[in-house]
Amino acid sequence: MTTLFVYGSLKRGFSNQQWLEGQTFVGTAATAALYRMFDYGGFPALVLAAPLGVPGVCIRGELWEVEPVTLDRLDVLEGVPHGLYARAEIRLAGDRDRDRDRDPDRDHRPHYAIGYLYQKTVSAFPDVGDTWTPALDLAGLRSPERVNP
Numbered sequence: 001m002t003t004l005f006v007y008g009s010l011k012r013g014f015s016n017q018q019w020l021e022g023q024t025f026v027g028t029a030a031t032a033a034l035y036r037m038f039d040y041g042g043f044p045a046l047v048l049a050a051p052l053g054v055p056g057v058c059i060r061g062e063l064w065e066v067e068p069v070t071l072d073r074l075d076v077l078e079g080v081p082h083g084l085y086a087r088a089e090i091r092l093a094g095d096r097d098r099d100r101d102r103d104p105d106r107d108h109r110p111h112y113a114i115g116y117l118y119q120k121t122v123s124a125f126p127d128v129g130d131t132w133t134p135a136l137d138l139a140g141l142r143s144p145e146r147v148n149p
Helices: 068-077
Strands: 002-006 024-030 035-039 044-048 060-066 085-091 112-118
Touching (some): 002 068, 060 068
Parallel strands (some): 002 112
Antiparallel strands (some): 002 060, 035 044, 044 112
């Protein structure tokens, strides 16, 4: 199983949530303040902020434990074979490993998760801040039944 960070249409209650059916929801999370998120025509485009010369923000999303076959299907959904998004390590906010022995009830999720970074230019896209909202989501445009990697 792989820990996956989702921040847009794959979140619970959004248009592509069905792609994570049968996987395990871990909880909500946020990235370290290294990223920016843009509206790519109804889908979120997460990018590293440093190459844009702007400060990063903590992007809010969800963590899921997913099987390898699910990641393969998500690669197709996200356009990885076409260079639209790339699967990458996403740094999460907080130091969840520090003080583990002193506070065993504390949330000890990993510092990194796998996620998808947009690979094209975002210069023409509006910045949407730290949260992808239902008002930004394009409902039901992509279906997992249409993808068989």
